[in-house]
Amino acid sequence: MSKTVTRMGDGSSVVLSRDEIRREVVEGSEAAAVKAKIPALEENEVDYLVDMFASPMRMWSVERGHEAVMTKDGGTNTLISSRLSSGIAAPIGRETAVRLFERAFAFDSMEVGHIDYSVKPSKFIVSVEQEHMELLQHTTVFPLFYGFMPNLGLYYRPDGQYENPSDLLPLGKIDAARRTQEEALEACHDDVVWQSRMFAETGADAINYDxxxxxxxxxxxxxLRATRTISSETDMPVEVSMAAEMVLGFHGELEYEGTRLAGLWPHQQMKLVERAGAAIFGPVVNNNSKKSCAWNVARAATFVKACTAEATIPIHPNVGNGVGGVPMFEVSPLDMVSRASAAMIEIGKADGL
Structure with missing residues (x-):
């Protein structure tokens, strides 16, 4: 039986037969189905993924007419950074990089964001960031998001003013750990809302909470609370892009409109994001670097399909480094990026990436 060179979740090459690929796809889908209590992929969907990973073609794509739009996180780091997003450290400024994404790379939209990407540090230079956004609105045509991370971790000591729950929990101080999280989330919420309002005033086309x-x-x-505030008080769309496939119950008892947040999977997260008024939801599915890309892509597509089956807003799954079936490797290999992207659209029925 012929074999195909494909990849593992860490980007390394592996040779698998067609039967081995099928087994990987089935097991990956079943792993997601069991975890989140969602349907596994159907036989025709398994066949599509098997054909895709058994193909010797270097690249893969969607069927003509199934093309999807793209939103982006991480701003222009791919071009201007020497450390982030496999950046090439091109000797250009951020404004030039954004214009290149529009005119050279034909991106559908772009995110403007500071390289220190969290709201807590970036709020201090918001006036400078507003200047960048205003300038780019004059020189580009495609939609411009302003993006940043809420990153509650920066509100805890030693970086912030609140006690660190990671220090309290090992000491058995569970009530104190919960209390400090409740206090810190209020400060984080206020910063997220304030900075979002600044960019609504500046004319940003949308905001991305990443x-x-x-x-x-x-x-x-x-x-979620910030999303509700901004979506109801401004006409600026909000994209909510997640960090992981399951919400960690670091507090364990917090709820949003009667739903406990700890332990939610992507299709459950999506429902709350919708209720909060978001315009786009970006689910994340983590990779297992010790499993094959066929396993990881099938697992990710199963999670995303469960989102799109019930969503009333666009779903843009993350297909970045180490998530969505893309290998965890410094420079993402295009053979797997193209396959993961196609699977999200053709099998996951994603509206964009």
Missing amino acids: TVASTGDAEFLAT
């Missing part, structure tokens, strides 16, 4: 719930359910609650 890497949401990176510190668990308290951060998710702060973001």
Whole structure:
């Protein structure tokens, strides 16, 4: 039986037969189905993924007419950074980089964001960031998001003023750990709302709350509340992009409109994000670097399909480094990026990426 060179979740090459690929796809989908209690992929969907990973073609794409729009996080780091987003450290400024994404790379939209991407540090230079946004609104045509991370972790000591729950929990101080999270999330919420309003005034086309719930359910609650405020008080659309496939219950008892946040999977997160008034939801599915890309992509597509099956807003799954089936590797290999992207659209029925 012929074999195909494909990849593992860490980007390394592996040779698999067609039967082995099928087994990986089925097991990956079943892993998601069992975890989140959602349907596994159907036989024709499994066949599509098997054909895709068994193909010797270097690149893969969607069927003509199934093209999807793209939103982006991380701003222009791909071009201007030497450390982030596999950046190439091009000797250009941020404004030039944004214009290149529009005119050279034909992006559908772009995010403007400071390289220190969290709201807590970036709020101090918001007037400078507003100047960048205003200038780019004059020189570009495509929609411009302003993006940042709520990043509740920066509100805890030693970076912030609130006691660190990671220090309290090992000491058994559970009530104190919960209390400090409740206090910190209020400060985070206020900063997110304030900075979002600044860019609504500047004329940003949308806002992107990125890497949401990176510190668990308290951060998710702060973001949901901020989303509700901005979506109801301004006409600026809000995209909520998650940090991981499951909301960590670091607090464990926080709720949003009667739903406990700890332990929510992407299709459950989506429902709350919709209720908060968001315009786009960006689910994340984490990779297992010890499993094959066929396994990881099938698992990710199963999670995303469960989102799109019930969503009333566009779903833009993250297909970045180490998530959405893309290998965890410094420079993402295009053979797997193209396959993961196509699977999100053709199988996951995503509206964009």
